Amino acid sequence: MTKNKMCRIRAHHFLCLSGFQSFGYSDDFTDNMGKIKSELLDNNTAVEIVRDCDDICSCCPHKKAGVCGKEGAVPAADMDKSVLEKLGFDENLKIKAAEVFNRIKEKMKKTNDLLSVCAGCQWHKKCLFFTSKGEILWG
Numbered sequence: 001m002t003k004n005k006m007c008r009i010r011a012h013h014f015l016c017l018s019g020f021q022s023f024g025y026s027d028d029f030t031d032n033m034g035k036i037k038s039e040l041l042d043n044n045t046a047v048e049i050v051r052d053c054d055d056i057c058s059c060c061p062h063k064k065a066g067v068c069g070k071e072g073a074v075p076a077a078d079m080d081k082s083v084l085e086k087l088g089f090d091e092n093l094k095i096k097a098a099e100v101f102n103r104i105k106e107k108m109k110k111t112n113d114l115l116s117v118c119a120g121c122q123w124h125k126k127c128l129f130f131t132s133k134g135e136i137l138w139g
Helices: 013-019 027-043 076-087 097-107 111-118
Strands: 007-010 046-050 094-096
Touching: 007 013, 007 027, 013 027, 013 097, 013 111, 027 097, 046 097, 076 097, 076 111, 094 097
Parallel strands: 007 046
Antiparallel strands: 046 094
């Protein structure tokens, strides 16, 4: 990610970033996610909230022809829609990352708030955000 570039982030990836513990689909994916998390937290980067492949997906081995090919209990686009609804945000909203993380702290305080989004995620048992029942352990 370059300076002054607006970062595109899928809505559900803000939850992933909140509990990210350096687990991922590949080393490239994990490195990229770590860099994006640092950029968003350290520099309060402007983001565009999207429901399709984003800057995190750029290094994902499941990305096929610009589309998420990961099979799971809940399709990624449905997870994004759920997060947007819970946070009261519109798709393609341009906003500072800190504002998104603050809204998550306000609106998603309990494990039940996360279940509709995260229940099918293979990483939820390793995710500090999920396992802390909504208490974000960073920033």
